[in-house]
Structures are given as C-alpha cells and as structure tokens.
Amino acid sequence: MKTTTTNIFFTLLLVFISWGVSFAQSGKSGGSKISGSLSNEQGKPMDYATVSLIRATDSTVVKGALSNDNGLYTFDHINAGKYIIKATAVGYEKAATTPFTVSENATTVAAPALSMKAGNTTLKTVNITANKPLIERKIDRTVMNVENSVLAAGNTAMEILAKAPGVTIDKDDNISLKGKQGVTVMINDKLTYLTAAQLATLLKSTDGNTIKSIEIITNPSAKYDAAGNSGIINIKLKKNSQSGTNGSITVGAAKGKFWRDNSSLNLNHKQGNLNVFGTLSRGDNKRLREIAIDRTTKDSTGKPSYFRQFTPMQSTNHYNNYRIGADYDVTSKNTIGFVVSGYSNTEKDNNDGKTTIGSQPNTIDTSLNTKSIIDQSYKNFALNLNERLKIDTSGQELGIDLDYSKFKNNSNARYDTYYFLANGNSAKAPQLLRNQTPSNITIYTAKVDYAKPLTKTIKLEVGAKFSSVKTDNDLRAQIDEGDGYINDTTRTNRFIYTEKITAGYLNLNKQFKKTSVQLGLRSEYTQSNGDLMGQSAVNRSYLNFFPSVFINQTLNDKNEISFSYSRRIDRPGYDDLNPFVYYLDPYTYSQGNAFLRPQYTNNFEFNYTYNKSINVSLGYSRTTDVIAELVLTQGQKTFETHQNLQTQDSYNININAPYTITKWWTGNVNVNGFYLGFKSNGVNNQGNLNNGQAAFQAKTTQTLTFGSYRFEIMGDYQSALTYSIFKIKPRYGVDAGVSHSFADKKANIKLALDDIFYLRRNNVSSQVLNNDFQVRQKGDSRVARLTFTYNFGNSKIKSREHRSGADDEKGRVKGNN
Incomplete structure (x- = not known):
C-alpha cells in the first residue's frame, strides 16, 4: 500500500510540474x-x-x-x-x-x-531607526511588529499573542483565531510539533524581548503544512543582522500578585563570509489563578446533587532558553548554516481545592479537600542544518533543511483528598495518590524547497517534506491504602504514538498586468500508530490532497481585491489521543480518546484593501469531523475528553484600519465579527448538539510619540460567544505603557501596566448534553512591568533569517515550560 501510494503521489507531482512548464511556455507576458x-x-x-x-x-x-x-x-x-x-x-x-x-x-x-562602486568614506556606526506600525497588513497576512512595542517588553510570548488582532486565548490556554480553534503555531517558519498544553508552556516561557514580529496567515498556500483549519500564527524571533560585533542586553522586573523577573542577551558577529549569532534568555514567573465551579448532577433516579468547587492554583515557573547558530557563505550564491536551540525549564504547581456537596442548593451534606503538588521539568534540544543555493540571477533557488528535536518532560504529582461530614468531622480515610509521568518525544524532519521563474511573469515552486514523530508517555500511578504506596494497576499504563508524514507541494504563480494568480496543490500521506501497551492499538494510514487558489486583482492605485481558497487538516494532538485517565479529585477527571479522527476544513476568503492599509475580509469555512473538547457527566462524576462532532460552520468579517491623527498620534482598529455553529447527532449517547451564536471581537491600539518618549494604549473586547458545548461570557481589558530612549538611542527603558482596571476573566457555562455547570476563572492579569534594554556594536548590513522544517510537528506537543 505504501509503495503504491507513494508512486501515485510522485506521478501526480510530475504531471503538475509538466503542466506548469507547458502552461509557462504557452503563457503570454502581461x-x-x-x-x-x-x-x-x-x-x-x-x-x-x-x-x-x-x-x-x-x-x-x-x-x-x-x-x-x-x-x-x-x-x-x-x-x-x-x-x-x-x-x-x-x-x-x-x-x-x-x-x-x-x-x-x-x-x-x-x-x-x-x-x-565602494565609497571612499568609512562609516563607524550607523544607527538606523524606523518605527514600523504595531499592526501591519500585507497581501497574504497581518503582521504585529512587537520588536519595539512598549506593551511587548517584559511579557511572555503567550501574553503578547493574546494582544494580536483576531487572536483569543481561553481559560485552558487554547488559541483561537477569528473565533475558531485549530491554529497552527510556528516559530521562525517552523512547526513546533507540540501538544496544546506543551505549546502553551513553551510560549509562557519564551521571553517577549526575543520576538521580532507575529504573522497571522488565515489562508496559507500549499507551501505550508496543511495543518491548521483556522490558519497559521508564525512567531518571528529577533536576530541581530549587522556587520561586525553587536547585540543587546535586556533586564526586566514585574509585579502582579508576586514578583517576576526576566533577562536576555542577543549577540551577533559577522566577519567576511561567516556570521555567528546567539540568544540566551532566562526568567522566573510566579502566578496565582483562582477557579470556581458550580455544577449539578443527577443520579439514575433523577435525584440532583449540587457541587461547589473553589481552587486557588499557584504556579512557579523558571525557564532557561538558548538559540545559537552560524551561516557561512561558501560562495556568493551558496550559504550553509546551522541552528542549535533548546530550553531547560521547571514548574511547580500548588493547588488547594475545596468541594462541597449538597442535596439542595446552598446546603452542605458532605465536603472534600484535594491538595495537589505537581513538580514538572521540561527539556528540549533541537538541531537544524540548512543550505540555501541561488542557482542563477533569475531567482532560481534551492533550499534544504534537516531537523532533529528531542523533548524530555517529567511530572511528579501528589493528590491527597480528605472527606468530611456536614459538621466538619472526618467522613472516611483520605485517598492518597501519586503519579510519575515521564514523557519523551523525538522528531526528525527533512525538507526541500525549489523555486524557478519560468518566464518574467510565471514562477514555479515545488517541494517535499518528510517528518517522523514518536511520543512515549509512561504513567506510573500509586495509591496509599494505609500501608504505604503501592502500584495502582487501574491507572498505570504506557502509551506510545508514532506518526510519519510524507508530503509534497506545487505552486504556480502567474502575473498578468493587474492580476496575479497562484494555483497550488499539496499532498500528505500519513501513517500513525497509537499503542496503549497491553490493551489496544489504533493504526491508520491515509492520503490527502489539499488544493489552494489565490487571485489578486489591482483595480487602481488605491483599490485591490483578492480571493483565496484552501483545504486544510487538523490531526489530533498527541495528548488528546492518549487514553490515560487523569484524576483531579474523585469526582473530576480527564481522559484522552485514541479513536479521534482528523478534521478537515474548506476555507474561503475574500479581501478588499484600500490605499494599501485599510483591509476588509469576508470568510466562510466548513469543518467536518470536528475535534471538540467536551465535558460530560456520568452520575456524580464529570470528565473532560475530546470527540469528533459532525460539522462546524464559520462565517466571519474582519476590518483592520490603521490611521494617523497627527504626525505624533497613530492608531489601529481591528474588528472581527463571526458566527460559529456546531451540529452533531448522538453525542456520547447523551443527545444531539445544535449550538451556535453570532459574536464579535474588537481591539484598538494608540501610539503617541513625543521626541524620545513613546506611549502605547491597547484596549480589547470580546462579546459573549458559543464554542462547541460552551457558553463564554464577555471578556475585556485595557493595557498601557511608555518608553524612553536615551544614550544616543542605544538605551531604552519601558514601563507598562497590563489590565489596568483588573477586568479580564474567563467565565464559561454549559447546559447541553446533560451538563449544568458554570466555571469562573480569574488569573493574575494586572501586572506592572519595568524593562531596560541596551544595544551595542555596529549596525550596517542585513543578513538572512533562518527557518527549519520541523516547526509544524513541534506544535502538537505539550508542556515546554
């Protein structure tokens, strides 16, 4: 089967290449x-x-x-x-x-x-400063330029991402774009291959001072991996790009409920044909989050029980990240390079959950107290080898990337639950549980990209990629029944998941006088195996084709329209497939689903751009086999899992408008209106689902510049919305900051305050599929930050940026603090 499928794929690829060449030979220049x-x-x-x-x-x-x-x-x-x-x-x-x-x-x-000819004057140091707008609209993406932003300094990548246009992050750190989940996150054009939770941990431990920009691509071309039904978010890291020796050092402190600190060092040395660069960053983050849950369950006779839970969750995170690399120009047209990156991070969570249970509202028949302490460590090593060859002066290029990544995560958790009667006396012996969960993830990828202008107006792009991912999760559970901890055979297990994807793509670009057309086709052949050791294995193999079409029409100097279509896929996250049962307390747990299927999306988008700045987009997408988070009730127990729903329909309109009031006052407004509708029959044998709601998001930024002082204010509002089974209440807040440059613009100090009025919170409820619960969550959102940056060295010539081939796979791993 594999050989036959591979032959079919490469035969089709050759057919498309031949078709592209013949089209190029017959096409007329415009x-x-x-x-x-x-x-x-x-x-x-x-x-x-x-x-x-x-x-x-x-x-x-x-x-x-x-x-x-x-x-x-x-x-x-x-x-x-x-x-x-x-x-x-x-x-x-x-x-x-x-x-x-x-x-x-x-x-x-x-x-x-x-x-x-070279000039006769030798330049000592040239400092070039040009403030890009915070929000910038390009033909195929929206760019948030955070490099010099006051509001970015001292924040983590996750906190900066939450400020990006159309992006929202929910109470569980799931990232949505224009209201839809299923976002692929890349770093320097590379997939992260992490689960949602691991990606969240990585972003929380990435120093915002190392980020250059955030690119939001809602409808990617065939050159990108097909993963991500709502698009791609690409985080571009800084890289010093001047000749000589130069760099910057940043130190910062912040105060929310607790003190935080961060620091980073960027260095670059370019001499002759050799360019060496590196970034080191470290930080300590301590946060408090409070969760309150009210829920009602019914037994088989219909008798209700009323649960009230309150859990303060204190998290202490320490991170150390590094990135070191070099480029060498073998010739003027051939550059080879490598990048070594990784991190060594730790996190300690201390939770103290109290639950009361009553047969009537606001009464207490029994209660329990679950204290949990979780010590986690996350280590990563990644190596990228790359070569760029400029074959000729017409723009013919070849790029090769080889990547290796190794993640080693470990978690030691202890859950102690104590039971009480209504009068406060002990009801029964406590339940004492322990978990050790070592997790190893190994990723190999190889990627080649080739581009060739066939004529002055036609360009061909082809490429291929192979990725191999193996995750090994070992849950070792113990229980203390009075004689010390012994192995708990009901929970102990090991889950090994392997996935191999062979992909190829073709893009053909044709430029007419005022029209550009790009046709693309990507193919991905997936082989996966999920093995719950000693119990069951799920094997899958499937071949998919992902066409894409992009048409751009320039009407005149100020008006431009475009249309795009692409088909995309979202494979289940590695942790979502893991059928382990994780208990939070005797009545609440989570469980993976090894039988999850991929979801597929057809995306359509129409764009109108006025004066290269104001942009209006209209979009529609339909997703089938939707991978959705569900909270389900069985008796008095409530558990979280993921299942495939039948369809999700999404309609959206997005308006992005930058403006200038005076030469010292500029701003940007981004408004996103959308409707999300979910339909599915017979969900977990608990009924049909038909849930949907129109909603909108709005974000505005104001930038005021007075000499060496720069003020930024950002406000955001998200209306009430529906996602899957969840009703989400409005969310809003205001941030502000000021920066001052001095010492011939080499030094900069920034002061900022997030969530000035302490309004941001996540409130969620559900009354479908036998659910009746409300969740109220308040994070440590009001934070004052002070950051100092000093730049040193020469500033002359720009050097190239790196991207590797392993960024897609890393985005599905979990827990990289």
Whole structure:
C-alpha cells in the first residue's frame, strides 16, 4: 500500500510540474514591467539597495524598491515613457543608468545593468531607526511588529499573542483565531510539533524581548503544512543582522500578585563570509489563578446533587532558553548554516481545592479537600542544518533543511483528598495518590524547497517534506491504602504514538498586468500508530490532497481585491489521543480518546484593501469531523475528553484600519465579527448538539510619540460567544505603557501596566448534553512591568533569517515550560 501510494503521489507531482512548464511556455507576458539587476565591483549581487525609478523628462520619482538577495528588482504597471534607474546603498557611491524607453505596447523591459562602486568614506556606526506600525497588513497576512512595542517588553510570548488582532486565548490556554480553534503555531517558519498544553508552556516561557514580529496567515498556500483549519500564527524571533560585533542586553522586573523577573542577551558577529549569532534568555514567573465551579448532577433516579468547587492554583515557573547558530557563505550564491536551540525549564504547581456537596442548593451534606503538588521539568534540544543555493540571477533557488528535536518532560504529582461530614468531622480515610509521568518525544524532519521563474511573469515552486514523530508517555500511578504506596494497576499504563508524514507541494504563480494568480496543490500521506501497551492499538494510514487558489486583482492605485481558497487538516494532538485517565479529585477527571479522527476544513476568503492599509475580509469555512473538547457527566462524576462532532460552520468579517491623527498620534482598529455553529447527532449517547451564536471581537491600539518618549494604549473586547458545548461570557481589558530612549538611542527603558482596571476573566457555562455547570476563572492579569534594554556594536548590513522544517510537528506537543 505504501509503495503504491507513494508512486501515485510522485506521478501526480510530475504531471503538475509538466503542466506548469507547458502552461509557462504557452503563457503570454502581461503588463509593462521593468526589471534589472545591481552588482558591485566584484560582480557580486547588491542586496537591499534602494532603487528608484525616475521619469527622465522632469526627474520625478515614479516608484521605489529594494533589490533582493540576488540584486534583482522590478517595477510593475509602468506607463510608456523615458526613464532612469538610480540606486543607493550604505558604503557605496550612487549609481544611475542612461535613459531608456518603455514603449506603449511593451510587456517587459530590461533596464541597463548597474555596477556600484565602494565609497571612499568609512562609516563607524550607523544607527538606523524606523518605527514600523504595531499592526501591519500585507497581501497574504497581518503582521504585529512587537520588536519595539512598549506593551511587548517584559511579557511572555503567550501574553503578547493574546494582544494580536483576531487572536483569543481561553481559560485552558487554547488559541483561537477569528473565533475558531485549530491554529497552527510556528516559530521562525517552523512547526513546533507540540501538544496544546506543551505549546502553551513553551510560549509562557519564551521571553517577549526575543520576538521580532507575529504573522497571522488565515489562508496559507500549499507551501505550508496543511495543518491548521483556522490558519497559521508564525512567531518571528529577533536576530541581530549587522556587520561586525553587536547585540543587546535586556533586564526586566514585574509585579502582579508576586514578583517576576526576566533577562536576555542577543549577540551577533559577522566577519567576511561567516556570521555567528546567539540568544540566551532566562526568567522566573510566579502566578496565582483562582477557579470556581458550580455544577449539578443527577443520579439514575433523577435525584440532583449540587457541587461547589473553589481552587486557588499557584504556579512557579523558571525557564532557561538558548538559540545559537552560524551561516557561512561558501560562495556568493551558496550559504550553509546551522541552528542549535533548546530550553531547560521547571514548574511547580500548588493547588488547594475545596468541594462541597449538597442535596439542595446552598446546603452542605458532605465536603472534600484535594491538595495537589505537581513538580514538572521540561527539556528540549533541537538541531537544524540548512543550505540555501541561488542557482542563477533569475531567482532560481534551492533550499534544504534537516531537523532533529528531542523533548524530555517529567511530572511528579501528589493528590491527597480528605472527606468530611456536614459538621466538619472526618467522613472516611483520605485517598492518597501519586503519579510519575515521564514523557519523551523525538522528531526528525527533512525538507526541500525549489523555486524557478519560468518566464518574467510565471514562477514555479515545488517541494517535499518528510517528518517522523514518536511520543512515549509512561504513567506510573500509586495509591496509599494505609500501608504505604503501592502500584495502582487501574491507572498505570504506557502509551506510545508514532506518526510519519510524507508530503509534497506545487505552486504556480502567474502575473498578468493587474492580476496575479497562484494555483497550488499539496499532498500528505500519513501513517500513525497509537499503542496503549497491553490493551489496544489504533493504526491508520491515509492520503490527502489539499488544493489552494489565490487571485489578486489591482483595480487602481488605491483599490485591490483578492480571493483565496484552501483545504486544510487538523490531526489530533498527541495528548488528546492518549487514553490515560487523569484524576483531579474523585469526582473530576480527564481522559484522552485514541479513536479521534482528523478534521478537515474548506476555507474561503475574500479581501478588499484600500490605499494599501485599510483591509476588509469576508470568510466562510466548513469543518467536518470536528475535534471538540467536551465535558460530560456520568452520575456524580464529570470528565473532560475530546470527540469528533459532525460539522462546524464559520462565517466571519474582519476590518483592520490603521490611521494617523497627527504626525505624533497613530492608531489601529481591528474588528472581527463571526458566527460559529456546531451540529452533531448522538453525542456520547447523551443527545444531539445544535449550538451556535453570532459574536464579535474588537481591539484598538494608540501610539503617541513625543521626541524620545513613546506611549502605547491597547484596549480589547470580546462579546459573549458559543464554542462547541460552551457558553463564554464577555471578556475585556485595557493595557498601557511608555518608553524612553536615551544614550544616543542605544538605551531604552519601558514601563507598562497590563489590565489596568483588573477586568479580564474567563467565565464559561454549559447546559447541553446533560451538563449544568458554570466555571469562573480569574488569573493574575494586572501586572506592572519595568524593562531596560541596551544595544551595542555596529549596525550596517542585513543578513538572512533562518527557518527549519520541523516547526509544524513541534506544535502538537505539550508542556515546554
């Protein structure tokens, strides 16, 4: 089966490549397009030079551009006339072409080649400062530029992500985009291969000062892994990008309920063909979260019991993260490199849950007190080897990535439950439980990407990827029945899950005069095995195709529209498949589901952009076999699990509008309205589900600049909404901060306050599928932060950024504090 399927896949890939080449050969060039190249005196490409198109008759600047890594530049939609190209670059003399003509019927015009001479003046240190807007809309994504943001300093990646447009994070740290869960999180264009809980822990232990930007891609192309029904969030980390030796150091302190601290060091050294870089960060975070749960259950006779639970949850987290790498330019067109990264983190959770039980509301017949102490450690080592080859000056490129990642997580937990009568006397002997849960995850990936311009207006992209993931979870449970702890055979077990994915993709881009079209097809063949040792094994293998279509139409200089479609998949998280039973107390537990199936989504999106800034998008998606979190009741016991529901329909409209009030006051408004509807019959034999609600989210940022002072204010509001079986109440808050630059802009100090009015909370309820519960959760959300950053060294030439092939798989692992 495997050989046959693989042959089918690669045959189809070759057919599409052949079709793309024949289409390219028969296609006609469109539009008046000027292209050219820049090189230095040694004939090497001049990258990141400023290129201007000048009208020869009156010296008016028509358009501007930057040369790419190959020294190439283009100007689209140019009217007939006579022009000159001028180029400037730091450390080089200005250069200009002789006048050339663009005729009325010309489709493409090759500008005279330019050679730039090195200048005679030696620059010491050049500090280039350009404040990008906090929220920036690009043709295929929304970018949140957090590198210099006051509100990002001192925060973790998870806290920054919660401020991004259209993003929400619920009480269990699940990430939603435009109201939908199923988000794929990447770091530097690489999947994280972590479960939801492990990803949350990783983001909570990633210092926000190491983040450059957050990219939100709601409808990715075939080049990206097909995972993520609501899109991709790509976290771009900082990398010093100048010649010489340079870097920055950051120290910060924060105060919520408890004190926190963080620090990081970024270093870069570039000399000749070698570039070496590294980042070290550490921090201590102590938080308090309070959860109150009211629920009603009924026994087989219909007699109700009323539970009231309150649990203060104190968490202490310490993290140490590192990232070290190097690039070496073998030739002007070939660069090899490596990146070593990882972390060593610990977390200690101390929970003290009190539950009262009564046969009538507000009465107490019995009660119990569950004290739990959980010590956890998380370690990761990852290695990326990469090569980038610029085959020719036309833009033909080849990229190769090899990745290895190893996660070692360990948890030691103790749960002591004491039972009491209504008068406070002991009702029976306490229940004393212990768990040891070592978990190991090993990931291998290999990826190759190839791009080739077939003509001036047609570009072909093809690639392949293989990933192999193995997770080994070993639950060792003990119970003390009066004579010391002994093995609890009812809970002890081991679950091993392996998954292999073989993928390939093809993208074909065609540029007409005012229209661009991209057709894509991705194929992924998945083989998985979930083995609950000694009990059962679930084997699966399936081949999927994921088409995508992107059409962009420029109506005029200020109006642009686009349409996109893509099919996507979400495979179950590794922890969701694990059928272990985890007890929180005798009446509350969680359990995985080894029989979960992947969910599939068809996404449609229409975009309108005005003046390259204001964007309106309309979207619709339908997901089948929806992987949904459910809370179910059996007698007096309530448990959390995941099951496949039949369908989810999502409608959304998103408006993003940046604006400038004065030169010192800018802002951005993002409004997202959506409807989520869930339908499924016979859910767990407890009834049918037909749940949905219209809702909206709004976020606004204001930036005020006065000399060396920069003020930022952010407010957000989420209306009441429905997700699966849950009714979620409104959530809102306001953040503010100020920064001051000094010492010739090398030093910066930032002061910020999150949730000024202490309003953010997560309140959830459910009255479907025999459920009747309310959850009220308040986190340590009001936090004052003070952060100091000092930049040192030279600032000249930009170097390339890294991405590896293993980022998709890491996003499904759990617990990386």
